[in-house]
Amino acid sequence: MKKKKSKVIVVDKYKKYTEIGNMYSSRWRKLDLFIPSNFRLLCAILKVKPEDILMDFMWMVCYGNKDATNKQAKSAQKYFLTAQFGQPSYSKKEIKKMFKELKAVRTLINTTDKMNEEDQELFWKNKHMYLEFWYKRWFEKNTRKEDFSVLEKF
Template sequence: MKKQKTKVRTVDKYEKYAEIGEMYSSKWKKVNLFIPSNFRMLCAILGVMPKDILCDFMRMVCYAPSDRATEEQRKAAKKFFLTCRFGQPTYSEKDINTMFKELKAMRATYNSTENMDWDDKELFWKNNHMYIEYWFKRWFEKNRRQDDISILEKY
């Protein structure tokens, strides 16, 4: 009797993390907001678009990889965020500071990938995408939030 050759199929159980899930990715959003006249005038005098200020602030406060801000600017953005008490009382200031520290740590890992070979980078990004989902779910559900996680699509 002739032996049948067994085919070995490699299965990547983490294949779904090769690209970040649509729900967890950065998105362009159209925002219709009221811009106070004094802010508009200040922007016109200084030659800076309100959109640029808001985009820079968002990148600074979340330690986005595309952010080119200094650490001093990031600290100021974080201080503004905390002083305005965004997210409080749902999350304590300590919790929010922990979130900022974790975002900063994620950014530090982004900055360490340029010399990786292709396979290591692929593994890094899969791990990173898994962690981002985990990070969001962990903080979202920390205070037994009743909303469905799909609410992220609204933001």
């Protein structure tokens, strides 16, 4: 009697995290903004587009730009907190904690360039899983009545 060869099937249960889910990814949005005249004048004098300023601010406030200095990120976050965005839903302390957690993710990302391809793939899956978890954890912190999909509006 011949012995059957067993077939090994490798299943990657984390395959869905290979790419970040569309709901949690960066995306382009068309915005129709009223630009104050003084800001337009200043931008024209300094030869900088308002869109570039807004884009830089968004990337810096969340540690999304690897080229941003710590001072730039801290300044953007200070403005964010001073303007009281997200308050009173979240305390200043909680928002600062969110910033620290995003900084930790950026710090880890900055260490991956010497990883081999397989380790990098595993790292990115983990990062994508973590960002989804991070969003849901903070979203549910204040027992919001909306569904997670409210993210689609932003």
